[in-house]
Amino acid sequence: MSDWEGVRLHVVTGKGGVGKTTVSAALALALAANGHKVLLAEVEGRQGLAHLFDVGPLDYTERRIASAPGGGEVYGLAIDAREAMHEYLTLFYKLGRAARALDRVGFVEFATTIAPGLRDVLLTGKTYESTRRQTSGGAYVYDAVILDAPPTGRVTRFLDVNASVSSLARVGPVHRQATSITKLLHSPRTAVHVVTLLEDMPVQEAVDTVTELGETEIPVGAVIVNQVRKPHLNGEERILAKQRELDREAIVAGLQAAAVPHTPATLDRLAAEAADHAARLDLEDDARVDLSTLERPMYDLPHLPDGIDPTAVYELAEILQEQGAA
Ligand SMILES: Nc1ncnc2c1ncn2[C@@H]1O[C@H](COP(=O)(O)OP(=O)(O)O)[C@@H](O)[C@H]1O
Ligand SMILES: [Mg+2]
Structure with missing residues (x-):
C-alpha cells in the first residue's frame, strides 16, 4: 500500500544539488511500476532528465523515456514558458498562428517581464493540464505526474500561482486558469516532497519550506533523505x-x-x-531530529558511490517502493 494513494501530482523540491532530479526520476519509476503510466516533467530547462535516462533532449512533446518493472511507462516532458504560452493563446484565445507571430515580436518575453508570475502560471498550468487530461473513455491519461520543481528557495512562490497573478488578472482565462491550478495544488491530490541531505543548510531549507508550504496550505508529502552513508562506527x-x-x-x-x-x-x-x-555522525543525528519534528513520512536513499546512471535510478526506485513511496 502506497503512502500516496489518491495523490496525482507529486512535486519534488529541495536545496539546489541535493538530488531533486535524481529523486524525481526514481519516484517516477517507482510510481510507474506494475503497469502504471506516469509523466515526469521538468521546468528549469536543464535537460537533467534526458541525461539521467540517457535519452535525447526532451521538449514540449511528451515522449516515452523509460519502462518500469511490470509493464509501466515513464513519459518525459520539458515544460517551456514560450511553448506553454503558444498553447495557451491557441486554446483560450483561438489565436493559432497569430500566437507565433506575436512571439516573433517578442511578446512572450514582454509579457513575462511585466508579469513575472505569469511565467510560473504557464509552467504550472501545463502540469495541471497533464494531471487532469483524460482519454475519450474518461480515464486519466497519466496515473500520476511528477514535477522536478524549482529549488526550495523559490518553490513556494512558484506554486502560489494565485498570488502571482491576482495583481495581473482578476477576471478572464488567466484568472480562471490560476484558480483551477490553485484548487489542485491545495487539494489532497497534490503532495510536495522535500529532498534533503543530512547537512545543516539543506535541512534548514527543508524545514523552512515545509513551514512555508504549511502557511500557504499546500500539502507537504515526504521528506526524502538522499545520499545517506553507512556509519563506520557503532x-x-x-x-x-x-x-x-x-x-x-x-x-x-x-x-x-x-x-x-x-x-x-x-x-x-x-x-x-x-x-x-564520529562528529559527522553526531551532526547527522541532530539533522534527523530536526527533520522528525516535521512529522512527515521519511524515506532514506543511499549514497551510491559509483554515481547515478539509468541503472542506479532503477535501484533508487526500488528502495523508494520498499519504504512505501509507491
Ligand atoms: N543517491 C545518490 N548517490 C550518489 N550520487 C547522487 C545521489 N543522488 C544524486 N547524486 C548526484 O548528485 C548530483 C546532484 O543531483 P541532481 O539530481 O542533479 O540534484 P538537483 O536536481 O537537486 O540539482 C548529481 O551529480 C547526481 O548524480
Ligand atoms: Mg535538477
Missing part, C-alpha cells in the same frame, strides 16, 4: 573515537591482517579521521 566506538580512545592494538591488528604498512603517524591520522567521522 555507538560505543563513536564515543571512543571522539575521545581518541579507540583500541590502537586492534587497529594495528586490522592493518596487519590487511597487509597495510603503518607507522605511529598513520595511527594518529586514522584516529583523527575516526574522530571527524
